[in-house]
Amino acid sequence: MVKAYLRYEPALSFGVVASPDSNVVYDPSGRLLLAAALDRFAAWDLKRGLPSLSFATSSPSPSLAVSCIATFSSSAAAVSSSSIASGHADGSIRLWDAETGSCEATLHGHRSAASALRFSSSGAVLASGSKDCDIILWDVVAQAGLFRLRGHRDQVTELVFLDSGKKLVSCSKDKFIRVWDLDTQHCLQIVGGHHSEIWSMDVDPSEKFLVSGSADPELRVFTVRKSTEEGEDWNKWDVLKLFGEIPRQSKERVSTVRFNKNGNLVACQVAGKTADIYRVLDETEAVRKAKRRMHRKKEKVLAKATSAEGNGTVIDPLSAQDLQKPTPVVTDVFKLLQVLRASKKICSIAFSPNNPPKGCLATLSLSLNNNMLETYSVDSENVSKMYSIEMHGHHSDIRSLALNSDDNLLMSTSHNAVKIWNPSSGDCLRTIDSGYGLCSTFVPGNRYALVGTKSGTLEIIDINSGSSIEVIEAHAGSIRSIVLIPDENGTVSARGFVTGSADHDVKFWEYQLVQKSETDSKQLSVTNVRTLKMNDDVLAVIISPTGKHIAVALLDCTVKVFFIDSLKFFLSLYGHKLPVLCMDISSDGSLIVTGSADKNLKIWGMDFGDCHKSIFAHTDSVMDVKFVYKTHYMFSVGKDRMVKYWDADKFELLLTLEGHHAEVWCLAISSRGDFVVTGSHDRSVRRWDRTEEQFFIEEEVEKRLEETFEADLDNDMEHRYGHKDDAPEEGSVGVTGRKTKETVSSADAIMDALDTAEEEVKRLDQHKEEQRNGKGAKFQPNILMQGHSPSDYVLSVVSNVRPNDLEQALLSLPFSDALKLMSYLKEWSLVPLKVELVCRVCLVLLQTHHNQLTTTPSARSMLTELKDILYRRVKNCKDAIGFNLAAMDHIKELLSMRSDAPFRDARAKLMEIRQEQSKRSDKSDGIEKRKRKKQKTSGQS
Incomplete structure (x- = not known):
């Protein structure tokens, strides 16, 4: 009889406040601070020091470690509930609902960890950069990719939108800043000048200055050209122009550059314990400072001229025009205000978007590499700590x-x-x-x-x-x-x-x-x-x-x-080749298990000390091992980040539990064996609960073999399509998605649906032929189609494919199946809600199989019909959307007028009362004046 075991699954993870490999940002409301904690992130209430909401994936894994977070906040109503985005170590992007903490969508496109995220000003577009050197633009509303930008030769470190989301600026570790035109999808400008890797940049809210930082001893400041601005100093296609360089206090490389909400402060955090905070002066103050600088320069020139008169040399004095209209330089605009010094190394910084407390210029939050969050208030005199989260x-x-x-x-x-x-x-x-x-x-x-x-x-x-x-x-x-x-x-x-x-x-x-x-x-x-x-x-x-x-x-x-x-x-x-680091004895006293630095577990008998079995257990040192009480089952943990569940009688591996992101040092098992707790070098404590689900050893062995095969397949695909030797063309544009298990399964589902529909059409034609011949047998539809017609059945299968996976699934279809799929598009275009889907499918298939479609006679008539139908259907959809938008604006005006009507009436009544009171006061003042006049005249007489 095959023995069944009960499965252990991850239940809880705690002990991590802030991961050192991710950034911190404020949530869309500006009240909570979002900090990554390994494969999840939490929203912290800074005043109470407690987590308010947790954002967690369904299955914890080191490949899902959060690498960056971005939020979208606006005074206007958001276009989508997905106002928080997180990038992960496997390259995936997840969109989250800020109110419920639920994952709205998972977007696959990058082949390595996401390193930069930024929402556009409208919140409808999300830009993501990765270690694979690519930039992908995502449609947040449709939850699908728009296009991929290629050109950087190293990891993309930061992204910034300009000109109301029409342009994108990216910086990379390849020492260059690139400006992209998102309408034409090409690179407008390549900005050099940095001598080392660029790690961060940011633009002020008014989009006047862009500041970038690297390992160079200065920050580079660029002026941003507006779309309506023209001048002789600008080249035709340039968007950024160097304004100057700000010398930095620290010699360590820049890690993060951030402007505050008002744009009057900019913080430069280095890869150390300090952050320089600069004051951004307005135009009036900058000109005043420039005048003082020119005045001091004039005094120096006059002093030199006076001292040089005796030597007979001549020094040109400054012109009067220079003194009247001095041009501010970068040091006139950016002034060092404070230097924030933390107790430990700073990992990330974020300015609070809300109004600061009275007497403060801004509120700045930090994440430290010792698992702490700190918040400081910044004013013109000093920097003081407000809150600290460290107890958790x-x-x-x-x-x-x-x-x-x-x-x-x-x-x-x-x-x-x-x-x-x-x-x-x-x-x-x-x-x-x-x-x-x-x-x-x-x-x-x-x-x-x-x-x-x-x-x-x-x-x-x-x-x-x-x-x-x-x-x-x-x-x-x-x-x-x-x-x-x-x-x-x-x-x-x-x-x-x-x-x-x-x-x-x-x-x-x-x-x-x-x-x-x-x-x-x-x-x-x-x-x-x-x-x-x-x-x-x-x-x-x-x-x-x-x-x-x-x-x-x-x-x-x-x-x-x-x-x-x-x-x-x-x-x-x-028998061990290296020292034994841990051991345990079973509750019946018959077995002793030892774990060693030689990566092996050895099971011994306590009667004679004979070795029953030596197992190669982990790929690194075994750090702890424990028996489950009253059983011969045991758990082991090691430096390979794994938690493994064993049967000491059969010497079999039962389960491998993944979740820790660093070496696992210790474990503890409850007295009933219903849960296991493990502690790690990543500062997390994880609890694994025993469930009622049964499993068998043979099934787990097959599952592990499949996972190994799929991992090797993914590595082979990564070597083929993601190798650095196959560098993309300069500024090229590519498709957004990448081939995953989901896209392959979606493509298989579409091909199966096409085959099923084709067989059903043949059966229908055969049934009609039999009816014409006088054979009136009742037609039995295919039960797999669930009562749908062949066209509706294929449409339902295509509609069920996730929007982000649709493009890659269609790319996997052979030409014969693509031709079958295009034959249904004419009928699908008559469904009003499916016009957008039909256009996406038609566009991808035309781009993929253009050469074969143009040389296939049967496809020409189909394409001709589709051309007229799709243009007409798309125009109808645009008209309907425009009409609905105009109607909504009209309703909005009516509602604002109705809501404002009581206030207008109240204001009118208030004005009438004030006029009446002023008339009465004027009348009483006139009476008083006449009385005083009579009294004065009577006194004189």
């Missing part, structure tokens, strides 16, 4: 994990802190300062915890108060293992624990309750009762569940097993 993750990699006996608390350690988590929700409950924790465990009772550090100290932590109550100098070297001593029944008791260290000692400890003073309550302490001396560094220690044996892994690649009561030698397990 470790600042470095996670080195150990431990679950308490109830599985409701999870403890993780890193280089300077211990964190207590809720493993069900991923919330951080406590953060406790500590040393570099390499191992940890909960004390029975779950009130205290023990942490072994790299410096050799043993820290006792009070879970309730979240504080370290005692630090004991336990070892002279780093403590690698802490293991609780179980009782004879296999349950963890209060007998004590064992520590193993690099100082060659294995120490046995007992718990004590100590009262330091009469007023203090009793607290936990420990005392050393026994010490087992070894001949080499101790790398791992494990105790059998019955408490009978203790196994010690040494640096000499062996594992020594001793009797725990007498400490007498029992077994020696040898």
Whole structure:
């Protein structure tokens, strides 16, 4: 009988606030900060310091790591709900709904990681750049690609739209800036001048200046030519002209350049801990500064002329025209305002689009490489920190994990802190300062915890108060293992624990309750009762569940097993070629598994120390291994980023769980085996839950073979079509999509639908012929067509293809099937809602098979009919859209007039009341004047 197993699937990921390889941006509302966290990203409420919304893909994978984020925000109503876009490491682009956090569409076009994203001013077009050197323009509303721009010779690093989305500026690591005309789809201008890779650029909101940064010691500033601007200084096709260079404070390369919403500030972040903030002066201030500069220059010239009179030399003074109308230079416009210095290396910056607090010029948010987000307020005097988000993750990699006996608390350690988590929700409950924790465990009772550090100290932590109550100098070297001593029944008791260290000692400890003073309550302490001396560094220690044996892994690649009561030698397990880094004993005490730096797992019998099996488990060092309680199933993790599930009886690999983006250091399994928690160098903690879905080993083996075959096929296609030697022509334009599994399956579905429809048409013709011959048999339609006619059935299949995959699916069709598909276009064009789809299909097929169609006699009449029909149908659709737009504008005017009518009436009434009050006041003033006049005349008399 074939044995079935229960599947483990990814359930939760937490511990990452901001990935160092992505940027941070504000959401369309400007209230929340979007920060990537490996394969997902979250919207953070900076004031509360909590995530408000999470944007996650359906299946976590290192290939889906978020590489860049872009948002679209406008005071006008957005053209689409997809106002957030994210680029990923596999080259895909995802469009997200900003309100619900759901993925609206996935766009495939790039062959490598997306490196730049930018929405146009209308929000209807999205531009994406990638490491494959290509730029793709996407239609956000139709969720399909428009065209591909080729010309850069290296990674595209930044994109900027100009002239209301009619032009696009791109910079690359090939040291050039290119200006593209999106109407004609060609390169207008190539701007050089940088001596190293260009990493970032940005344009101010008024599109007057464009600033670019590289590893050069200065920023380059360009003036942007308006579409209506003409002048003798400009060449005919030029859009950018060098205005000047700004010297930078730092010697490190520029990482990000950003203007604020008003355009009066520009921030230049370098690949270090600083960000230079420049003030952009308006024209009046720039001219005033230029006048002062010319005045100082004049004074210097006059001083030189005075001193030169005695020598008989003549120096030309400045002309009066230069002093009256000085021309501002770049240093007159851009003035260094502040230098922001962060505590750690800055990864990305973003200005808040909302109005800053009173007295501030702007609000600037940073992501740091130690998993933190910080927000600063910028004013003319200084830069001050406003908010900081750091509690939700470790600042470095996670080195150990431990679950308490109830599985409701999870403890993780890193280089300077211990964190207590809720493993069900991923919330951080406590953060406790500590040393570099390499191992940890909960004390029975779950009130205290023990942490072994790299410096050799043993820290006792009070879970309730979240504080370290005692630090004991336990070892002279780093403590690698802490293991609780179980009782004879296999349950963890209060007998004590064992520590193993690099100082060659294995120490046995007992718990004590100590009262330091009469007023203090009793607290936990420990005392050393026994010490087992070894001949080499101790790398791992494990105790059998019955408490009978203790196994010690040494640096000499062996594992020594001793009797725990007498400490007498029992077994020696040898066979690994490199040191054993981890091991575990099954709950029945019959098997011991060891994981080594030689990438192998070895399963041994505890009776005689015989090696049952040696398995090549990981492609790098095995870092941790654990048995599931009361089973012979086990989990292993390694530096190859994989989590693997094994059957130790059959020596078979059951599952491979992918999700971590860096080396996996540790794992912890719940007491019931219903979930597994893993910690990684990428600072994330991932929980994998056991489901009720069953699987079989044979099916998983076949699935892994298919994945390997498909990966090799993708690599072969990448080598053929993405090799740098096959560089594209200068400024060429290509198709947007790329061949994927989805496009291949879509093409197969269209071909199957065409064959099915052709067979159905033949059956219908045969049935009509039989009816004419007097055979009135009832026609039985094909059940696969679900009651549709052949034409409607093919139309439904083509309509179900995703818009972004349609072009590549049609390109995969052979000419015979393309000809069949074109025969249906005339009938489909009569459906009003399918005119756009028919035009797209017709355009792609004509461009692909133009030569064959023009030489095929049967296709000429079909093309002639389609020409007249499609022109007429498209004109009708344009007229209908224009009529609807005009009607909507008229309705909008009517609604605005109705909404404004009560206010107009109220304003008119208010004006009447004010006029009446002024008349009354004038009348009363006249009466008062007459009274005072009478009193004055009577007094005089």
